[in-house]
Amino acid sequence: MTQTVLAVDTSHQIAVGLARGNDVLGCRTVADTRAHVEQLTPSIQAVLADAELTLDDIDLVVVGMGPGPFTGLRVGIVTGWTLASAADLAHHEVCSLDVISAQWSEPAEEYVVCSDARRHELYWARYVGGVRIGAPQVGAPDTLPDLPTIGPGVVHYRDLLGDRVTEGPDLLDPAVMAVVGPRLDDAGRDALYLRRPDAAVPTRRKSALPTGPRLLRGLTPRSGATGQGEHR
Numbered sequence: 001m002t003q004t005v006l007a008v009d010t011s012h013q014i015a016v017g018l019a020r021g022n023d024v025l026g027c028r029t030v031a032d033t034r035a036h037v038e039q040l041t042p043s044i045q046a047v048l049a050d051a052e053l054t055l056d057d058i059d060l061v062v063v064g065m066g067p068g069p070f071t072g073l074r075v076g077i078v079t080g081w082t083l084a085s086a087a088d089l090a091h092h093e094v095c096s097l098d099v100i101s102a103q104w105s106e107p108a109e110e111y112v113v114c115s116d117a118r119r120h121e122l123y124w125a126r127y128v129g130g131v132r133i134g135a136p137q138v139g140a141p142d143t144l145p146d147l148p149t150i151g152p153g154v155v156h157y158r159d160l161l162g163d164r165v166t167e168g169p170d171l172l173d174p175a176v177m178a179v180v181g182p183r184l185d186d187a188g189r190d191a192l193y194l195r196r197p198d199a200a201v202p203t204r205r206k207s208a209l210p211t212g213p214r215l216l217r218g219l220t221p222r223s224g225a226t227g228q229g230e231h232r
Helices: 036-050 070-086 096-103 152-164 174-183 212-218
Strands: 004-009 014-020 023-030 060-064 090-094 110-118 121-128 131-139
Touching (some): 004 036, 004 070, 014 174, 023 036, 023 174, 036 070, 060 174, 070 090, 090 174, 096 110, 096 131, 096 174, 110 152, 121 152
Parallel strands (some): 004 060
Antiparallel strands (some): 004 014, 014 023, 110 121, 121 131
16 A cells, blocks of 8 residues: 655754655755744645645654754654644654665765764764664764765865765755655664753752852841840
8 A cells, every 4th residue: 555654854954745655745845953843833734735635644654863953853753743643643763864875876885974963063874785884973073984975964064074075965855755764764762862962950959048148148137236135
């Protein structure tokens, strides 16, 4: 049976794809990497509307699990899972770098796919014969293997990557993700953040009461007071 697939990825930019089998029904990308909350749901609605479909027509939601920055990535994951749960749809989680690898029509025998991790670092994974070897990693551009390198990270770190840079896909294509996503390896349910988020839950409570000299100043006796009980 040919499945109708909705693909959602926010590991980098906003990417929404729709396909029935190998036929692409629609796709949309939003280049703003900091507008996931505002733009993802309208993008999904627009892609479905343009194809004259609703969630009831979808069989599978393919969800990009990263690697990607914490805030943007979790928007796509939660949205994909919520849509699948609300409409009682199956969902399939994929590594976003695997999608970019699948877009390369004439890949090198061994190569690296990378994306921007910010903080002057890259998310990356190594591939042999189109198959990812090991888990994705994060590191400085000059620590990547000396192999042909493609992906969104090339755009930002071309100078530092030097001769590694190779002609190939430099953005995730949501149309390809909708077509090949169901056949890609299951990435599991854990988001590929690869490092701790900037925001952290405090490990100890912060007192709201003044301490030290501030507390003593608040208890200084008024002029004329002795600090002792009054005797009559």
